[in-house]
Amino acid sequence: MVAVGEKVALVVDDVPVNRQLAAAFLARLGWEVEQADGGKAALDWLARNPAVRLVLLDIGMPDLDGESICRAIRANRSFAGLAVVAYTAHALPADVERFLAGGFDAVLIKPVSLPMMRDVIGRLLPG
Amino acid sequence: MASRHIQGVEKMIAGLFGRLGIRGKLILIFIAIKVVPLVLLAGYAWKAAESLGEGVSARGVQMADAMRKTQQQTGKTAIDDAVRALDERSREAIESLTTSLARQVADFLYERDSDVLQAATLEVSEREYRRFLSGHVRPLYEHGRYVPSADGKGWVPEAQAAAENPVRQPLPDNARNFHSRLPEDFGRRVPAPLFLEMTFVDLQGVEKIKVQQGDLLPPGLRDVSRRENTFVKAETYWPALQKLKAGEVYVSDVIGPYVRTDWIGPYTEARAEELGKPFAPENSGYAGLENPVGKRFRGIVRWATPVTRDGKIIGYVTLALDHAHLMAFTDGVRPTPERFAPIADPASGNYAFIWDYKSRSISHPRDYFIAGYDPETGEPAVPWMDEQLWAEWKASGKSWQAFSADVPPFRDQSLKRKPSPESSTSGSVGLDCRYLNHSPQCHGWDALTEHGGSGSFVIFFSGLWKLTTAAAIPYYTGQYGASKRGFGYVTIGANVDDFHKAATESGKRIDALITAADEKLRLEREGLLAAIAEHLGTTAFGLAASTAVMVVLVIVIAIWMANVLTRRITQMSGGIRRFQEGDLAYRLDVRGQDEMADLARSFNHMADEVQHSFARLDEARRAAESANRLKSEFLASMSHELRTPLNGILGFSELLESELSDPVQREYAQTIRISGSHLLALVTDVLDLAKIEAGRMTFNLGLVDLPDLLREVLSIQLAHARKKGLMLELVEDGLPASVYADGMRLRQIMFNLTGNALKFTAQGSVSVRARPEMVDGRDFVRIEVEDTGIGIRPEEQQIIFEKFRQSESFSTRSHEGSGLGLALAKQLAEHMGGQVGVTSTPGIGSVFYVLLPAHNGVD
Numbered sequence: 001m002v003a004v005g006e007k008v009a010l011v012v013d014d015v016p017v018n019r020q021l022a023a024a025f026l027a028r029l030g031w032e033v034e035q036a037d038g039g040k041a042a043l044d045w046l047a048r049n050p051a052v053r054l055v056l057l058d059i060g061m062p063d064l065d066g067e068s069i070c071r072a073i074r075a076n077r078s079f080a081g082l083a084v085v086a087y088t089a090h091a092l093p094a095d096v097e098r099f100l101a102g103g104f105d106a107v108l109i110k111p112v113s114l115p116m117m118r119d120v121i122g123r124l125l126p127g
Numbered sequence: 128m129a130s131r132h133i134q135g136v137e138k139m140i141a142g143l144f145g146r147l148g149i150r151g152k153l154i155l156i157f158i159a160i161k162v163v164p165l166v167l168l169a170g171y172a173w174k175a176a177e178s179l180g181e182g183v184s185a186r187g188v189q190m191a192d193a194m195r196k197t198q199q200q201t202g203k204t205a206i207d208d209a210v211r212a213l214d215e216r217s218r219e220a221i222e223s224l225t226t227s228l229a230r231q232v233a234d235f236l237y238e239r240d241s242d243v244l245q246a247a248t249l250e251v252s253e254r255e256y257r258r259f260l261s262g263h264v265r266p267l268y269e270h271g272r273y274v275p276s277a278d279g280k281g282w283v284p285e286a287q288a289a290a291e292n293p294v295r296q297p298l299p300d301n302a303r304n305f306h307s308r309l310p311e312d313f314g315r316r317v318p319a320p321l322f323l324e325m326t327f328v329d330l331q332g333v334e335k336i337k338v339q340q341g342d343l344l345p346p347g348l349r350d351v352s353r354r355e356n357t358f359v360k361a362e363t364y365w366p367a368l369q370k371l372k373a374g375e376v377y378v379s380d381v382i383g384p385y386v387r388t389d390w391i392g393p394y395t396e397a398r399a400e401e402l403g404k405p406f407a408p409e410n411s412g413y414a415g416l417e418n419p420v421g422k423r424f425r426g427i428v429r430w431a432t433p434v435t436r437d438g439k440i441i442g443y444v445t446l447a448l449d450h451a452h453l454m455a456f457t458d459g460v461r462p463t464p465e466r467f468a469p470i471a472d473p474a475s476g477n478y479a480f481i482w483d484y485k486s487r488s489i490s491h492p493r494d495y496f497i498a499g500y501d502p503e504t505g506e507p508a509v510p511w512m513d514e515q516l517w518a519e520w521k522a523s524g525k526s527w528q529a530f531s532a533d534v535p536p537f538r539d540q541s542l543k544r545k546p547s548p549e550s551s552t553s554g555s556v557g558l559d560c561r562y563l564n565h566s567p568q569c570h571g572w573d574a575l576t577e578h579g580g581s582g583s584f585v586i587f588f589s590g591l592w593k594l595t596t597a598a599a600i601p602y603y604t605g606q607y608g609a610s611k612r613g614f615g616y617v618t619i620g621a622n623v624d625d626f627h628k629a630a631t632e633s634g635k636r637i638d639a640l641i642t643a644a645d646e647k648l649r650l651e652r653e654g655l656l657a658a659i660a661e662h663l664g665t666t667a668f669g670l671a672a673s674t675a676v677m678v679v680l681v682i683v684i685a686i687w688m689a690n691v692l693t694r695r696i697t698q699m700s701g702g703i704r705r706f707q708e709g710d711l712a713y714r715l716d717v718r719g720q721d722e723m724a725d726l727a728r729s730f731n732h733m734a735d736e737v738q739h740s741f742a743r744l745d746e747a748r749r750a751a752e753s754a755n756r757l758k759s760e761f762l763a764s765m766s767h768e769l770r771t772p773l774n775g776i777l778g779f780s781e782l783l784e785s786e787l788s789d790p791v792q793r794e795y796a797q798t799i800r801i802s803g804s805h806l807l808a809l810v811t812d813v814l815d816l817a818k819i820e821a822g823r824m825t826f827n828l829g830l831v832d833l834p835d836l837l838r839e840v841l842s843i844q845l846a847h848a849r850k851k852g853l854m855l856e857l858v859e860d861g862l863p864a865s866v867y868a869d870g871m872r873l874r875q876i877m878f879n880l881t882g883n884a885l886k887f888t889a890q891g892s893v894s895v896r897a898r899p900e901m902v903d904g905r906d907f908v909r910i911e912v913e914d915t916g917i918g919i920r921p922e923e924q925q926i927i928f929e930k931f932r933q934s935e936s937f938s939t940r941s942h943e944g945s946g947l948g949l950a951l952a953k954q955l956a957e958h959m960g961g962q963v964g965v966t967s968t969p970g971i972g973s974v975f976y977v978l979l980p981a982h983n984g985v986d
Contacts, residue, residue, distance in 0.1 A: 017775035024782055060767075089770035091814070092763055110774035111807060113781055 039064020157685030314469030360505025383426020385499030385508030412495025415471035536561030579611030891915025
């Protein structure tokens with residue numbers, strides 16, 4: 001169980017390398033990171049750990065895509081205050097606009113760098 | 128001017144006609160070729176009817192006028208003939224009356240010759256003479272007393288005689304033109320002595336015996352050889368007596384004192400008042416009905432003959448005839464159906480009068496017109512004169528008798544002469560025809576009678592057409608034997624209008640009849656005209672109504688025919704419109720083999736072609752769209768698929784780099800990161816280029832703060848420059864405040880250009896500057912990036928802006944960059960209405976520039 005106030009983040013990506021990279025960066029930034037390899041696993045974990053503060057969601061995943069997961073999170077009132085960031089290689093402006101409109105708080109376009117991640121998360125969750 | 132005007136009108140009509148549809152044109156043409164002739168025919172028919180009506184009316188009027196003219200002509204001819212006949216008869220009657228009167232006078236005078244010859248045989252004694260006179264009596268007729276009428280404008284008899292015809296009604300057999308007259312009223316019969324005086328004058332001219340009757344002549348025995356002892360001092364018979372032989376008779380002129388008048392014309396109270404003179408008719412000359420109470424002219428005519436005893440003349444006997452008996456011959460005569468009247472009516476112009484052998488008036492209804500003598504001098508009284516003679520006499524200063532001796536008689540007598548007003552009002556207006564020059568009748572009478580004859584003429588005198596007759600009095604005793612005229616002449620004046628009164632009255636009746644007939648004719652003519660007008664009205668209505676019906680019929684037929692003819696055209700144009708509006712499958716009906724069918728077939732063929740072309744075009748478009756979509760999907764997919772592994776490569780190499788302590792290992796990690804970055808840049812640029820080429824890149828053009836933008840770009844590149852030990856500077860001097868561009872894309876261009884400059888410069892500096900520049904009359908901003916790098920050979924200067932081309936010098940070293948940066952910058956600049964370019968000297972450096980509009984050209 002993640003306790004409230006802890007810097008716990010969930011990284012959801014079906015590609016292990018990308019999952020591990022995000023986890024590494026977040027760890028560098030002082031986050032405790034949980035990983036999920038698919039949508040269903042992510043939602044299961046989130047259901048158990050509602051105090052999580054940050055979720056990085058890949059968009060294209062085999063079982064459940066990131067946008068659906070985001071909708072599910074936004075539909076659940078227990079996740080109010082949870083920062084949801086798209087973590088994706090979809091770089092077209094149209095895609096980015098769609099994600100922001102679909103409930104994501106920010107978009108991290110792959111490839112990401114540490115400074116980029118620091119900037120985005122720092123903006124979303126100051127302190 | 129006019130022709131230009133007409134041309135303008137033609138153009139206008141043509142314009143209006145051109146604007147009409149075919150249907151409208153057809154209707155118009157039908158109407159033009161049908162309605163216009165119809166209306167013209169109707170108009171012609173109306174004109175014909177109208178002119179027929181006018182003709183009939185005019186002929187009717189003409190006939191009526193001609194008929195009336197004939198009637199009038201006939202009436203006039205009949206009346207004129209009647210007038211002429213009546214005038215003729217009247218003339219005959221009056222001339223006959225005149226000559227008859229003249230002979231009666233002559234006979235009367237001859238009787239007096241016998242009287243005097245008989246007197247010569249009498250014993251010369253007063254007793255005998257008195258007995259002789261008392262035996263010579265002749266009646267005179269006196270009219271009754273007259274008094275002024277109540278209105279003062281005339282005179283009326285004191286005792287009015289009752290005018291009642293006691294004649295019995297005629298038997299039917301006698302009733303035709305039964306004409307009766309009452310007894311003629313000659314007046315009161317008064318026996319009067321013929322002679323006023325009988326004297327015996329001795330051989331010395333002294334009266335020895337004198338018997339008088341009445342008081343006219345001077346009493347007492349006188350020496351008549353002396354003129355002043357005679358009547359009115361005017362008798363001159365003594366010298367004549369001395370020359371008489373036994374049996375010869377002397378007859379004197381008419382001698383009497385002139386009777387003056389206060390004025391000429393009716394002597395009435397009204398007239399006196401008008402003239403401002405006292406009303407004293409008794410002191411003025413008698414004038415019949417004009418002054419029945421006036422003073423009468425009293426005169427004598429003296430007969431004388433020697434008295435012989437034993438063959439010797441012992442003296443002379445004289446008889447003074449009372450002139451009243453001579454005047455009685457004419458006083459009562461009226462040349463009218465009245466025939467006689469006890470009193471003359473001088474105002475009527477119908478009366479008789481007598482002139483002596485010298486053409487002096489001796490009997491006249493107006494006694495003051497009788498030429499008498501002045502009792503004071505014994506000379507002839509001053510007669511009535513016209514203006515000229517009066518003036519001449521007055522100018523001569525002579526007595527009348529002395530003056531008149533030198534005046535030619537009947538001198539220039541004319542109606543144009545006017546009586547002298549002074550003469551008229553002098554009171555002395557006796558008529559002496561020889562000097563009555565404003566009365567040309569005198570000349571006429573003189574001419575008619577100088578040879579002893581008679582005659583008449585008509586003259587317009589005193590406002591009336593007058594017949595005037597004259598007949599010489601055939602009495603030739605003594606001095607009267609000197610001319611054929613004898614004693615003188617009788618004249619009768621008669622109002623001509625009175626003669627033919629009957630004719631003029633029947634003329635009036637005929638005129639009235641003609642007027643009545645004319646009125647009837649006029650009414651009939653008006654009736655005829657009204658009938659014609661009514662008929663014309665009916666015709667006009669009929670014509671107008673039938674024309675209107677036919678016009679409406681023709682228009683309906685025209686519309687129907689135009690509809691039939693144009694329906695197919697309308698259908699065709701409707702079909703074409705449907706086709707135009709997108710119903711490409713629509714086809715026209717093809718019926719028959721005429722031109723319309725050909726047209727429909729042609730259209731259908733064309734429609735097939737068009738539809739086919741459209742289908743092919745649609746297919747091509749769809750294919751292109753599909754290809755484009757596939758390309759986009761491929762690009763997006765490629766971007767996604769490349770970025771996914773790059774994420775791991777770049778991210779982990781970054782981590783490695785920061786975590787490895789061995790410099791060599793760290794450099795390896797760096798190499799991996801830089802290579803990955805290169806690959807990422809390539810992917811990004813490829814995507815951008817693809818987007819531009821697909822036209823999917825949008826540019827948000829606007830005024831961009833240029834100094835801000837350049838500072839931002841330079842601040843980002845500064846770290847890179849420092850790392851290489853290069854100087855990077857922005858020349859702030861003359862920097863334009865703004866440029867018209869998409870800020871993000873300009874930033875991209877400037878990153879590329881500054882990045883390139885830093886990349887290819889080993890030592891020295893990179894400086895950025897900008898300035899305004901005019902190109903083709905438009906304001907541009909030129910931004911330059913100058914380096915001290917390796918430079919580019921001229922032959923390579925164009926190639927470097929092409930895709931995936933770098934200069935050889937680029938490729939000889941493993942430079943960073945996709946090789947797409949300059950190509951992308953070029954595309955971006957051109958899409959923002961600008962351009963990029965380079966000037967370079969190998970070994971010294973290059974200057975890359977961007978030219979962009981300073982502002983929106985429209986503003």
